[in-house]
Amino acid sequence: MSLELNKDEMEQYLQEIFPQMIRDFQIDALDEAGIIMRLLVNDGHLRPGGTVSGPSMFALADVAVYAMVLSRLGRKALAVTTNSSLDFLRKPAAGRDIVAKGQLLKLGRSLAVGDVLMYSQGSDKPVARATMTYSIPPERMAT
């Protein structure tokens, strides 16, 4: 299945719709096989002790799966998160970006499901795992 929006178009689109939030994120790769997305870690993402916060990793997984879904459905589509599960596996390394590697497991008419493994940059042991389900409202057919 080819993409409606490639990496550059997707970054442009995210900047239009989430201008505040997206400054902290960067797409390293986006193609039919999946996505590599990066959380540009700054002090706002940290908890005492230097750990990247849970909500920051939730946000990374959420936007990574969103970008995979929208890259296939195109700009007009709507998609809202309905379910998420996260496992926090290891303490992230201090001062490193978090790199998310995602794949889309399902893109149905009404539901899309994506899977994400997150790593401290330079490590091959995952710090967290997430699955995100998006609901695709039927209104997208209308346009």
Add this chain to the structure above:
Amino acid sequence: MSLELNKDEMEQYLQEIFPQMIRDFQIDALDEAGIIMRLLVNDGHLRPGGTVSGPSMFALADVAVYAMVLSRLGRKALAVTTNSSLDFLRKPAAGRDIVAKGQLLKLGRSLAVGDVLMYSQGSDKPVARATMTYSIPPERMAT
């Protein structure tokens, strides 16, 4: 089981350890039966369209369960989130705080599990549901 830290002591403790984050949260009630915690919604929590963001609701559920665990174990305890599941059920009402009602389902030697329902203030239909698991490292025995 009586509490090691009551509502006021817990708020004081959260301000010591999470001074940046905790400004957005308020404990309405904390006792043996559970917790009522509030996200004081401001523009930083919103997505386009006025919806409260997923990461903000994740943060609310996470800190609500953390406060229930620490209120029972006391200041010296450590607890780290290991697993979370969230279901987003309805669009939150614009301009309303999110109120989380939590109960602790298990407080074992090494794992604690808490359940949270979240509501837009003034509504009785939940906007989200979350379960959070905390791991309690054995080091807490050392002090």
Add this chain to the structure above:
Amino acid sequence: MSLELNKDEMEQYLQEIFPQMIRDFQIDALDEAGIIMRLLVNDGHLRPGGTVSGPSMFALADVAVYAMVLSRLGRKALAVTTNSSLDFLRKPAAGRDIVAKGQLLKLGRSLAVGDVLMYSQGSDKPVARATMTYSIPPERMAT
């Protein structure tokens, strides 16, 4: 919201569609507020040591939420499980039925979400917690 199928009608319907499986289950109560459903524990549900197996508790939560959804939508409806999360909290008591108490958190046009706490009969400490999401295909409109 009144029920399309009451407790007796629901039991009858489950026996029609799941005759093999439903022998192990019994509805104790079903109304607008929720469901109480019982797993009639026999040797087939046990693991060595007398613990009720995980798949048996999954099945109990799954059919409890299914019954809540169908009791509201009626016999013609279709509903398939799309997501589940379970937490196993305590070892069930030997030789006791498992009692599930469920509530429906959402019944939308395309998704329904229900929450279940499970107890060994006679205990008030939950042995497990589950959330089940059902997808309701649009075909149900056709009839």
Add this chain to the structure above:
Amino acid sequence: MSLELNKDEMEQYLQEIFPQMIRDFQIDALDEAGIIMRLLVNDGHLRPGGTVSGPSMFALADVAVYAMVLSRLGRKALAVTTNSSLDFLRKPAAGRDIVAKGQLLKLGRSLAVGDVLMYSQGSDKPVARATMTYSIPPERMAT
């Protein structure tokens, strides 16, 4: 990390401890990289319409992760499921075994987390996804 129990030793061990259950399962591969485990589908696993039941897929994911954990810890170890999340993605093909491909994401002192994708034999589109967390009680140190 080398394995304490290889594929044949693991199958032997599962037959000793779960003689009833394990007849329906077969290990196709087990090594440091992960596991391939098969549900030998028979009528007992089916729902009306020929779908493999949710509890059967839960059982497959559960035993696949259990086998990965025990293959590393050895026969003396204890491990109990504490958390699971499953997404059901597609209807399984009628009359086909379900093949689970699992990897161990974490093996800590007290928690192990494994990830499983499940396929109808011969298809490369997953029918389900699961994550299982096992708690490893400290008593295993005693022997």
